[in-house]
């Protein structure tokens with residue numbers, strides 16, 4: 001016991017919980033494959049854990065959670081699969097938004113809305129409107145989102161507004177991004193063992209900690225969320241600075 005105390009005395013303190021966690025939900029297809037199901041079954045299963053994931057991160061002090069549900073590149077998937085993903089977004093909104101609202105969750109959408117059906121656009125807008133005064137965790141769903149698309153649009157907006165060159169700063173550009181009122185992600189989680197950003201939050205992830213797990217997205221629940229938070233707590237973030245204890 002005394003030894004543990006001495007050891008702890010020298011250990012660097014754990015980081016505070018991340019303010020913003022962003023997740024690349026991967027492995028739905030593999031999850032379904034391993035059970036002899038269709039990819040659609042995998043995507044559907046990947047919506048069953050959403051409430052648990054939101055609740056767990058919220059309970060552990062995370063203020064912003066962003067989920068990458070459909071990328072600008074996912075249009076390259078077969079039409080049937082694209083339709084399933086769009087139907088699931090609709091189902092999730094109809095099934096979950098009331099409860100999320102009752103729990104104080106604020107809902108945001110990141111990405112393009114113009115390629116969604118009129119009905120989906122209305123549902124997304126209504127969810128944001130309904131929850132916009134909530135003060136709990138902000139849940140952003142990135143749907144038809146691409147980091148390059150977002151940056152390109154920001155540049156177009158700046159040019160269209162005739163902003164003078166000397167006024168184009170980091171802060172100004174950030175005001176033209178979909179994430180304009182969100183803090184940068186502190187922790188990006190990717191499931192299913194992949195180690196790519198896949199066009200997710202390219203500008204915002206500059207100093208994010210990256211965490212990957214072999215767990216497939218439909219199996220990601222409270223235990224996995226806590227494991228990710230615990231791994232984050234052990235990281236040392238320097239934002240380009242030299243380590244505090246180093247000699248010069």
Ligand code: FPP
Pocket residue numbers: 025026027028029030031039043044046047067068069070074085088089092141192217
């Ligand atoms: C990647 O798995 C997952 C996606 C492209 C879609 C993620 C969507 C959901 C979890 C459901 C919708 C969620 C919301 C919030 C509406 P993959 O299909 O690439 O898996 P694989 O790499 O194993 O094939």
